[in-house]
Amino acid sequence: MRTDKKLIEAAAALLDSGGESAVTLRAVASAVGVSHNAPYKHFEGRSALLAAVAIADFTSLTAAFTRIRGSRSKPMRKLKKALATFIEYGRTYPARYKLMFSDPSLAPKGDELESAAMKTFREFAAIVEECQTSALFPEMENVALTGLLFASVHGLIDLAAGGRMRREKGFSSVGESVDLLLDLVSRGAGKRRRGLSFAGANK
Amino acid sequence: MRTDKKLIEAAAALLDSGGESAVTLRAVASAVGVSHNAPYKHFEGRSALLAAVAIADFTSLTAAFTRIRGSRSKPMRKLKKALATFIEYGRTYPARYKLMFSDPSLAPKGDELESAAMKTFREFAAIVEECQTSALFPEMENVALTGLLFASVHGLIDLAAGGRMRREKGFSSVGESVDLLLDLVSRGAGKRRRGLSFAGANK
DNA sequence: ACCTGAACACCGTTCAAGT
């Protein structure tokens, strides 16, 4: 396996096991079995390596969304499946999730990261559009509704990842809050549509 | 002025000017004019100092919400004022905002931070409750609706702070997205209520 | 009580040198 791939995987593993602060170039290099500055031969620096991890994860998230969109399920079920995938990813890999969606130092990292993130967003937008076309969701600019949904779910995942979710704050779980959100959004549509709780979308 | 207060203010200033990574204990100490480890006489360590900054900001945010709630405005106007304050804070002090709501290393920082955050949340919840009582918002568990609103707005602010807001992603601005959200939530209420766009709530 | 200075074990990054 190529060294650069190995570095990316080692960085991802360190993110999962110890959070972002555990990802030192020296630890990554040592995990791969090269000298402490060999990573500089493959990446511009620590931040570029982290960006590469984020790009790889955006790519696989996009693939998951594409698979869901191509399935035979109904639009709302596709959306719930996509959101369940998204939430599960944030819950399982909080450090990588934060890297992708919430790390300010990674934002100005240029074209490749930006375009990988955009592909993920567009795939999600296409699923939302199917819900709108089926009149399950309000008729409004698709990109505005998608952006709001995406940001809301991100907020729920991010607060959960940061340990800000407490029962006293009204979050019994991210999934239930998303259910509530989808219900509220659906009420704005002409045709009402109930059933299929979010909690069951993944079973 | 007491040294501990000075340290907190210096840390906040460094957060504003250079982000979290700029807040080194040595830089903070130097800004205050003490030796590089004098901070340890006032705080357990870097993380405790950052927590103190967050606590101070939660306290002033709570005060702002309390002021708004006590004003003579109508419920929906109060909510929009509170949200405008919240958004403006996130936009002006992104690093401090992220510290409060999105830093995983600060979450397990114990009672004082937690209770300061809870007071802020409860004040916000009380404003949401006024909207529900006035039938502007759906009848449902206040804490669930508040949690969802709070998380959604947080997601919008956080994505904006992280540079993930692009016109192509459907966010023309945080304020407009919040307007859309409030509109969607209001549609779930028995009584419909239009007018008072968010953009104008602050003027 | 509060502070200082030296010291330790880390970092990211650079650079000259090796194969």
Place this chain on the structure above:
DNA sequence: ACCTGAACACCGTTCAAGT
């Protein structure tokens, strides 16, 4: 092309010592 080892300028944190 790819890697290594030494070096530099930082960190957070600890500790003994000063007032």
